[in-house]
Amino acid sequence: MLELVLFYTASTIALVATILALTRANATHALIYLILSLLAVAVVFYVIGAPFAAALEVVIYAGAIMVLFIFVIMMLNLGDKGDRREKQLLKPQVWIVPVIFTLVLLVELVLVLSQSTPAEIQGLVTPKQVGLTLFGPYVLAVEIASMLLLAGLVGSFHLGRRYLDEGRENSSRGRS
């Protein structure tokens, strides 16, 4: 019964947060809601019996990929307009809704952890099974993923390097 309550609460939060994220005018606010939506999806993963996927969702999606987004928004350097938005971020009506949703997720986490026995979930897939299958039958997919990541690395390095070089050129030209 507890699983059902957790699942429906988390999926409602995920849907509402996604809709709010895609209708914001400000990219930083949208990212806050998107991180909330990813955390809620991680709860859904845990409840349907995939704890390893839930951990990866939090660490890689809500952690690493969102940090990339935030870095780029900082690099774009929106200037004066950015400063005004930064001040707006401290107003309660900006952060109160994400905080409420996150508190609901925290309550769910405490509920799960306070059970004396681990949640009995049908079809639980342990990280050990995932690892054995990943480096067994799927080892070719790991190689393909590594080549894809290498291509992404080279591509982003190429695009970003030109941005940095020409930015330096422009600033030195402006000084002389």
Added chain:
Amino acid sequence: MGSVSIPLDHVLLLSALLFICGLLGLMMRRNIIFILISLEVMLNSSAVAFVAAGARWGQPDGQIVFMLILAVAAAEVAVGLGLVLQLQRRFKSLDMDDANRMRG
């Protein structure tokens, strides 16, 4: 046993609704950062479908496809954000409609 299992239909419904949200966002927003966010939402919703199907039959394959989707999303975001930097430098705006003409 002893616990009530979550119906697969409802998880797939959640996945479909998230995908629709992402698709609508992709079609309606013109800011390139929001387009990338919508792509993330769509990739994430397909990952939900894979993990749910994998968990329904107790097989680890769904989570392995989820990890591959993570790799795809990471590579896509890295290249996409590089393009965002280029777009901002060339057109001084993040609007996709400013960049819909080719040189030629």
